[in-house]
Amino acid sequence: MTEPLTFPPKKDPQKRSATPTRPPEARSRASLALTAAAAEGRFALQVCDECQIVQYPPRDACMNCIGTDLRWNDVSPKGHLLAETTVQTSTKLFFRERAPWRMGSVKLDVGPLILCHIHGDCTRDSAVKVLNRLDKSGQAVLIAIPLERSDHMDDDPQLRALSAHPKHRRILITDAWNPNTPALARALLDAGAATVFVGEAESWRPHPNRDALASMANVEVLPLDVTDTSSVQKLAGEIGGKTDILINNARFLRPGGVLSRGDTGFARDEMEVNYLGLMRLAQAFGPGMCARTADGVNSAAAWVNILSAYALSNTPEYGCYSASNAATYSLSQSLRGEFRSSGLRVMNVFVGPTEDDWHAPLPPPKVLPQSVARSVLDGLNDGLEDVWCGDIAKDIRDRWRKNAKVLEREMTFGSDGA
Amino acid sequence: MSTLHSLATDIALGNVKIIDLTHTLDPDFPVIILPPEFGQCARFRMEEISAYDHRGPAWKWHNLTLSEHTGTHFDAPSHWISGRDVPNGSVDEIPLDAFVGPVVVIDCSEGAAQNDDLELTVEAIENWEAEHGKIPTGTWVLMRTDWSKRSGAAYLNMRKDGPHSPGPNPEAIQFLINERNIRGFGTETVGTDAGQGAHYVPPYPAHYFLHGAGKYGLQCLANLDQLPPTGAILLAAPLKIKNGTGSPLRVLAMIEG
Ligand SMILES: [Zn+2]
Numbered sequence A: 001m002t003e004p005l006t007f008p009p010k011k012d013p014q015k016r017s018a019t020p021t022r023p024p025e026a027r028s029r030a031s032l033a034l035t036a037a038a039a040e041g042r043f044a045l046q047v048c049d050e051c052q053i054v055q056y057p058p059r060d061a062c063m064n065c066i067g068t069d070l071r072w073n074d075v076s077p078k079g080h081l082l083a084e085t086t087v088q089t090s091t092k093l094f095f096r097e098r099a100p101w102r103m104g105s106v107k108l109d110v111g112p113l114i115l116c117h118i119h120g121d122c123t124r125d126s127a128v129k130v131l132n133r134l135d136k137s138g139q140a141v142l143i144a145i146p147l148e149r150s151d152h153m154d155d156d157p158q159l160r161a162l163s164a165h166p167k168h169r170r171i172l173i174t175d176a177w178n179p180n181t182p183a184l185a186r187a188l189l190d191a192g193a194a195t196v197f198v199g200e201a202e203s204w205r206p207h208p209n210r211d212a213l214a215s216m217a218n219v220e221v222l223p224l225d226v227t228d229t230s231s232v233q234k235l236a237g238e239i240g241g242k243t244d245i246l247i248n249n250a251r252f253l254r255p256g257g258v259l260s261r262g263d264t265g266f267a268r269d270e271m272e273v274n275y276l277g278l279m280r281l282a283q284a285f286g287p288g289m290c291a292r293t294a295d296g297v298n299s300a301a302a303w304v305n306i307l308s309a310y311a312l313s314n315t316p317e318y319g320c321y322s323a324s325n326a327a328t329y330s331l332s333q334s335l336r337g338e339f340r341s342s343g344l345r346v347m348n349v350f351v352g353p354t355e356d357d358w359h360a361p362l363p364p365p366k367v368l369p370q371s372v373a374r375s376v377l378d379g380l381n382d383g384l385e386d387v388w389c390g391d392i393a394k395d396i397r398d399r400w401r402k403n404a405k406v407l408e409r410e411m412t413f414g415s416d417g418a
Numbered sequence B: 001m002s003t004l005h006s007l008a009t010d011i012a013l014g015n016v017k018i019i020d021l022t023h024t025l026d027p028d029f030p031v032i033i034l035p036p037e038f039g040q041c042a043r044f045r046m047e048e049i050s051a052y053d054h055r056g057p058a059w060k061w062h063n064l065t066l067s068e069h070t071g072t073h074f075d076a077p078s079h080w081i082s083g084r085d086v087p088n089g090s091v092d093e094i095p096l097d098a099f100v101g102p103v104v105v106i107d108c109s110e111g112a113a114q115n116d117d118l119e120l121t122v123e124a125i126e127n128w129e130a131e132h133g134k135i136p137t138g139t140w141v142l143m144r145t146d147w148s149k150r151s152g153a154a155y156l157n158m159r160k161d162g163p164h165s166p167g168p169n170p171e172a173i174q175f176l177i178n179e180r181n182i183r184g185f186g187t188e189t190v191g192t193d194a195g196q197g198a199h200y201v202p203p204y205p206a207h208y209f210l211h212g213a214g215k216y217g218l219q220c221l222a223n224l225d226q227l228p229p230t231g232a233i234l235l236a237a238p239l240k241i242k243n244g245t246g247s248p249l250r251v252l253a254m255i256e257g
Helices: A030-041 A093-098 A183-191 A211-216 A229-242 A267-292 A316-340 A371-383 A391-402 A402-410 B003-015 B109-114 B120-134 B168-181 B207-212
Strands: A044-048 A070-074 A080-089 A101-108 A113-116 A127-134 A140-146 A169-174 A195-200 A219-223 A244-249 A301-310 A345-351 A386-389 B017-020 B043-051 B056-064 B074-077 B100-107 B142-145 B184-187 B216-219 B232-235 B247-249 B252-257
Touching: A030 A127, A030 A140, A070 B142, A080 A113, A093 A301, A101 A169, A101 A211, A113 A183, A169 A183, A169 B252, A183 A195, A183 A211, A183 A267, A183 A316, A183 A371, A211 A219, A219 A229, A244 A267, A267 A316, A301 A371, A345 A371, A345 A391, A345 B109, A371 A386, A386 A391, A391 A402, A402 B216, B074 B207, B100 B120, B109 B232, B120 B168, B168 B207, B207 B216
Parallel strands: A113 A140, A169 A195, A169 A244, A195 A219, A244 A301, A301 A345, A345 A386, B100 B142, B142 B184, B184 B216
Antiparallel strands: A044 A070, A080 A101, A080 A127, A101 A113, A127 A140, B017 B252, B043 B056, B074 B216, B074 B247, B100 B232, B232 B252
C-alpha cells in the first residue's frame, strides 16, 4: 500500500531549488487526440469504423485493415497487468531525477496491449484500471492503477506527478467576494491543502463571506485587488514564492448586451477584472510559479481559471460578460503556451449560470458553489486542463463541438415584436 | 509693501501657515458605494508606463484612472439634477474667484464621536454663531467630524442598511444657503451628505440644495482639526475638465499663526 505523503520539512535555504525538467513532449499528430481526451479526463482510443478494432498506440490507419476512418471513442479502461519492471535510471533527465519508476504491460479488455506507467499498489497478474493523464509536458500518458481504491493511493509519486493534487500544497484563491470562495476553501482544506490564501479586495467594506472565511483554520485572508497592479505585485512579493496552486475566481458580471447598456462602463469593469485581472496575476505570480514546478512535495502545480461557459459562444442576455470571458479564455490559451515549458498546468473550469443575484431571472438549473468546488477539486486531482461544471456548461460544450455555427444561431434567436 | 509681497513674506516667515486638507490618492481609499446595478465611481488606479527601463530608459511615468469624484474632490453644481441648469455649473466654467475664499469650520467632532449618524442642525449652527459670529456671505463652511482620522471599514462605516456617517439635515443646509448665502459646504466624509442621507426628504439634501442654488461641495477633506473656526482662507481649484461635474484636487488652507 502507498505510504501517506508526509508534510515536507522546511527548505534548506542554502540549497538550490530543483530546476524544472520535463518528459519528452514530441508526439505524432494522431496521438494528440489522446492528449485531448486526457485534458478532460477521458480514456479514449481509436476505433476502426471498418473492422471495429480498438487500436493503440494511435496511428493514421487501422493496423488490421488499413482503413483510415478511425474514430476516438471512450472505451473501457479495464485490463490485466501482465508484466512489470522498475526503471532504475534513464537517459531522460526527468525520469533520471525521479527513478525508480515502474513500467509494465497491460492487456486491455477492449483488445490492445499497452506499455504504461504502473502505480505502486498494482501487483502482477492483477486486474487494473488504466488512466489517461497529462504529464508535465502536457501530453497524454497512461498509468495503470489498482481497481480497489486505497487510502493514500493519490500519494503514489508516479500518480502524483500526473496530477495537481492539493494535498500539502499552498493555494491562493483570488477573490474573497465570490460566492464560491468559502466552498472552494473548505474543499481544498478537506483535500489536505496546507494553507489557503484568500485575496480580499476593498477591505474597507463588508462582504458576506468574511465571517465564513475567518472561521476556517489555515485560511489566510490577504489584501488583493486584481484591478490594481500595485496590489497584485505586493501580494506576489509576499506569497508568490509559496503559491503552489492559484485559483482565479475574480469575476465582474452584469447582465446585458451592447444595446441594453448605454455605455462602456460595466464592460470596462468586466475587462479589468476578468481579462486584465488574469493578466496582472499571471505577470506577478506566473514566473515564480513556473520556477517552482519541481520544488518537491509542495511544488507549484496548477493555475486555475474559472470561466463562463459562454466564453465559447456568446449569450446576448449576458453579451458583454460573455465577450470578456471569450477574451479571458483566449488569454488562458496563450498562458498555456507560455507556461508549457515549465510544466505548470493551466486548468480552465467552464461554468454555466451560477446561483447568484445576477442570474436570478434565469430558470434552473444553476451551478451552486459546492459544484464549482467539486469540479475544481476533481480537476486538480485528475490533472485536467478543461473541466465542465454543470449541465449547461456540458451542453454548450457538446453543441459547440458538434457545430459552432449552429450553436451561435441557436444562441442568437430574435423575438417577434408587436 | 504690496499685499501679495507681504503675504509671501508672511508665508516665508511662518506667520501664515499652509495646511493641506487633502488625502493622498491611494488605490485603497474608499469611494461612495451605490447599489451594484447603478454605474459606479472608478477607484483610483495607477499603471506604470515606464520606470527607467526598456519601456522608456530615462524616465518614469504613470497612467491614471479615476472618477471626477474619487478621493478628496470638488462637486460642481452640474453634479446634481437640481443644478443641471445652473449657469457656469461645470468645473471648467466656474468663475475663478470661487476657488479662493474665506472658510469657517463648525466643530462637530465631539458629537460625531458619540453618534455615527450625527446631524448638523440649524440649532448647532446658531450655537456656533453665538460664539464665533454670524457666518459671512460667500464663505466656505466645513463640518469638522474628525472622520478623516478613521480608516478602512470604519470610514465608510457600511452596514446592512447602508453607510453611517455624519452630515447636515435638510433644514441646516437650507439655512446655510438661504439665510447665510454660503459659497459651498465641505465634509471629511465620502460625501457632503450624511451616510443615511438617502432617507431624508429630499434624498441627499446637501447635494440637492447646494447644487440647485449654484453652490459647491468639497468632500473627503482631512486635517480640519488644524483650522481655526474663523479667519482661514481656502484654496480649492478643481481641474479644468470640459463639462466636468467635479474633480479631485489639492485643497489648501492658509491660516495665520
Ligand atoms: Zn480496421
